[in-house]
Each structure stands twice: as C-alpha cells, then as structure tokens.
Amino acid sequence: MGEISVRPKDDRVNAPNLPPQRDEEPAAPASRPRRLAALRSPRRPRIWFELLLIAVSYAVYSAVRNAAPARVEQAQNHARWIWDFQASLGLDFELAVNHAIAGITWLIVPMNYYYATLHFVVTIGVLAWLFRRHPGRYGATRLVLFATTAVALVGYYFYPLAPPRLMSGMDFIDTSSVHHTWGSLSTEGSAMSQVSNQFAAMPSMHIGWSTWCGITIAVLAKPLWVKILGALYPVLTLLVIVATANHFWMDAVGGLACLGFGYLVSRLWFGQLCYRLPRQVPHRTPRRFRPSGASRP
Numbered sequence: 001m002g003e004i005s006v007r008p009k010d011d012r013v014n015a016p017n018l019p020p021q022r023d024e025e026p027a028a029p030a031s032r033p034r035r036l037a038a039l040r041s042p043r044r045p046r047i048w049f050e051l052l053l054i055a056v057s058y059a060v061y062s063a064v065r066n067a068a069p070a071r072v073e074q075a076q077n078h079a080r081w082i083w084d085f086q087a088s089l090g091l092d093f094e095l096a097v098n099h100a101i102a103g104i105t106w107l108i109v110p111m112n113y114y115y116a117t118l119h120f121v122v123t124i125g126v127l128a129w130l131f132r133r134h135p136g137r138y139g140a141t142r143l144v145l146f147a148t149t150a151v152a153l154v155g156y157y158f159y160p161l162a163p164p165r166l167m168s169g170m171d172f173i174d175t176s177s178v179h180h181t182w183g184s185l186s187t188e189g190s191a192m193s194q195v196s197n198q199f200a201a202m203p204s205m206h207i208g209w210s211t212w213c214g215i216t217i218a219v220l221a222k223p224l225w226v227k228i229l230g231a232l233y234p235v236l237t238l239l240v241i242v243a244t245a246n247h248f249w250m251d252a253v254g255g256l257a258c259l260g261f262g263y264l265v266s267r268l269w270f271g272q273l274c275y276r277l278p279r280q281v282p283h284r285t286p287r288r289f290r291p292s293g294a295s296r297p
Contacts, residue, residue: 044281045131045138054127057146064153066197075160075199079167082248094164094242094249095172101243102173111240112181119206122233126213134220136281140266140274141216148208148262155254156200163201165245172245203254204247210237211259219275 086092101108123145130138165174175181210233217230241247266274 044135047131050127050131050142054124057149061149061153065156065200067157071160072162072199075162076168078159078202079162079164079248082161082250083164083167083170086248086250091249094245095170097239097242098164098172098175098245102175102178105179108175108243109179109181111243112176112179114236114240115206115244115246116176116181118237119209122213123209126216130216130220134279136278137220137274140270140277143266143269144259144262144274145209145212146262147265148212148258149205151261152203152205152208152255152258155203155258156197159202160199161202161251162199163246164248166198175244201247202251203258204241204251205255205258206237206241206247207234207252207255208259208262210234211256212262216275 083092086094101111127138127142127145130141134141162168164170164172165177214230214232214234217233218227221227221230238249238252241252242249263273270277
C-alpha cells in the first residue's frame with residue numbers, strides 16, 4: 001500500500017511563535033513634505049474669511065503707511081534727486097504733461113476722480129471676479145497682491161518721497177486741490193490730507209495694483225475686448241498719476257518691482273504661476289473612519 005501524506009491546513013502551525021498576521025498595517029503619519037504640499041494646494045475660498053482678511057490687511061497697511069515719520073526735508077531731497085536723474089535721461093516729462101492736461105477741465109476732473117476711486121473699485125472688483133469665477137486661482141493670485149503691498153510698505157517707511165505736486169521750487173499744478181475733487185488727499189485742511197501720509201509716493205501702488213488687475217484680466221478673461229481693457233488699464237493709470245502730479249514715472253517703476261516680488265512669492269509658495277493653477281478647486285472626498293485592522297474592500 002502507498003504511503004499517505006498528511007499536510008497541515010495552515011503552515012503557521014509549524015511556526016507557533018510567529019505573531020498573528022494583520023490584514024492591513026496602520027497607515028503611517030503623513031510626512032512633513034506631504035503636509036506642506038497639502039497646505040499649499042488650492043482651497044475653496046470662504047467669503048467671510050476673505051472679507052475679514054481684506055479689511056484687516058488694509059487697516060494694517062494704512063496704519064503702517066501713515067505711521068512713517070514725515071521727514072519733509074528728506075522727502076524733498078529725494079524728489080529733487082529723482083527729478084534730476086530723470087532729466088539726465090531726458091525723460092523729465094511730468095511737468096509738461098501736467099501743464100498740458102491741467103488746463104483741460106473736462107479731462108482733468110475725471111482724471112482726478114479716476115485717481116481717487118478706481119484704485120480701490122477695480123481692484124476689489126477683480127478680487128470678487130476671481131473669487132466667483134476662478135476659485136482655484138484665487139488664493140495664489142490674491143497672494144501676489146498682498147505680497148506686493150507688503151513690500152511697498154518698506155519703501156514708504158524708509159524712502160520718504162514728495163510727489164511732484166508738493167515739490168518745493170517747482171510749479172507743478174495740484175489738480176485735485178485746484179478743482180476741489182471729492183476724496184482728494186491734497187486739499188489743504190481736508191480730513192483725508194490729515195490722516196494720509198503725503199510723502200508715501202515711492203513705490204506707486206496705483207501702478208502696482210492696476211498692473212496686477214490688468215495682467216489678471218488680460219490672461220484670464222475670455223472676451224477679447226475685456227482683455228484689451230485689462231491691458232490698457234495700467235497704461236491709462238500711468239497717464240493719470242503723471243497728469244495729476246501725484247507721481248514720477250520712476251514711482252511706477254518701483255510699483256512694478258514690488259509686483260514682480262509679489263509674483264515671485266506666489267510662485268515659490270504654490271510651485272507654479274498663479275494663472276496656471278486649475279480654475280476650479282479639486283474636489284476632496286472626506287476620509288472615512290476605518291477601525292484598526294479592518295481590511296480594505
């Protein structure tokens with residue numbers, strides 16, 4: 001008769017000292033790079049948080065900007081240096097533009113109101129549009145604006161600069177004061193002139209913010225005519241700040257430098273240009289609780 005071989009049903013009987021096997025090992029805690037990547041990934045903006053953030057940020061910005069010491073003599077010296085430097089380049093055209101447009105009442109008055117209002121209205125409008133139509137790009141693009149404004153405070157505090165309309169020994173026309181424009185920062189005795197730092201002209205955030213708006217609209221908007229308007233907005237703003245004698249063109253260069261810094265900060269934090277992020281926020285499925293040792297389906 002042949003031999004009958006009997007095999008154990010489970011090989012583990014031959015190794016009684018081995019620990020019991022688990023169907024699934026507990027997941028290891030997320031590494032620091034993964035947690036950082038999750039923090040950097042686009043998230044759906046929340047309206048209450050964004051409104052609070054904008055309000056607090058603008059309050060801090062205004063407080064720091066206006067807390068810069070009013071070093072009048074230093075501000076005048078800086079203005080004279082910039083004027084002489086521009087003259088050495090043959091680009092000291094602000095006075096000619098100011099006098100040419102200041103005499104055209106129907107043109108200069110709208111420019112005064114443009115300077116006083118659109119700086120805020122258009123910027124807030126673009127933020128609202130991004131929030132509604134491009135939530136995936138909102139956080140990164142908003143970071144560009146905030147970083148731009150933050151670095152501008154360094155210039156306001158350490159480089160006081162008199163705008164052309166306040167330069168001593170020059171005959172620039174203060175168009176807002178002449179035409180008594182509502183909301184003017186220069187009208188003598190006005191509440192705005194008393195609470196605003198008159199020598200915070202470098203860099204120009206009118207140019208920094210308007211260029212941010214213009215690039216954002218030109219890149220993300222679909223209708224061609226809207227793209228064109230976006231591209232023209234900072235160009236028209238440059239004409240306005242020069243015609244109203246509120247800035248030198250070099251202040252605009254400073255504003256563009258701050259904007260470049262803002263884009264760099266956003267690029268480094270999110271890993272790519274803000275406009276290349278997905279338009280919508282990727283949907284995240286919430287994790288469900290799974291008991292320890294439970295097998296996956």
